Amino acid sequence: MPQYPAPPIEAVTITGVLFALSDPSRLRIIAELDRLDAESICDHLGGELAKSTRSHHLKTLRTAGLTHTRTQGRYNYVSLRREELDARFPGLLDAVLAHAPVD
C-alpha cells in the first residue's frame, strides 16, 4: 500500500499546519487522535465520510506533517506527531485542540 512518507519535522511549516487544521473534518480527525492518545485505523477516523474523502484528508494531514502512518497487514495505523509538533510549535496544538469540536 504505497504512501507518501511524513516530512521531517524541520520541513513542517506553520502555514501548512494551520491550513491542514482549518478544515473541520481534518480538525476532527486530529482531535480524535489526540483524545485517543494512540494509533488508530484510518477507517475509524473522521466520522461519516466517504472512504476516498477520508483518505484524501489523511493524506493532507500526513503531508502537512501532522500525522504519521504505519502499515501493518491490511491496516494503516495513523498517529498524531504530538511530541515533535509540540517541540516545533510550542503551545499550538494545545491552543487549537482546546477549541476543537468534542463530538
Added chain:
Amino acid sequence: MPQYPAPPIEAVTITGVLFALSDPSRLRIIAELDRLDAESICDHLGGELAKSTRSHHLKTLRTAGLTHTRTQGRYNYVSLRREELDARFPGLLDAVLAHAPVD
C-alpha cells in the same frame, strides 16, 4: 468607504481563524500588526502586493474576526483584535506568531 463589519467575537470560529492565518501574506500582515501593537494604514501592510490583493486579504482577515477596521478621512486604520482573540482562543496567537516570518 463601505466595509463589512468585524463579526462579534463569539461568532469567530477556530477553523476560520486557522484558515485566515494559513496564507503567508495574511500571516505576515498579522505579524506586522502584532509587532506594531498599534493601528496601521492598509497601505503599509503586507509588503509588495497589488492594492486589490492587499484589500482582499484584509477583508479575509476582517471577516474571519482577526482584525478591526476604523475609517477616518481617507485612511482605514487596521488593528489586531488581540485581547478579544486571546480571551476566546488562549495561547493561539502567541503560538502562531512565535513562528511567523520576521521579515
Added chain:
DNA sequence: GCTACAGTTCAATAGTTCTAAAACAGTTGC
C-alpha cells in the same frame, strides 16, 4: 485461487481562493 477487506489512486465535478488590472467611491486640499 478466490473472496472479503482496508485503503489508495483515478477521474470528474463543483466550488473556492489567489492574483491583479480596471473601474469606482469617498476624502483632502487647491
Added chain:
DNA sequence: GCAACTGTTTTAGAACTATTGAACTGTAGC
C-alpha cells in the same frame, strides 16, 4: 470643480480544494 490619493468592488483567469464513485493494490483467511 478638479486633481491626487486611499481603498473597495468588479471582473476575469488560473490554480487549488473538497467530495465522491469507480477502479485498483495489497493483505488475510479459507
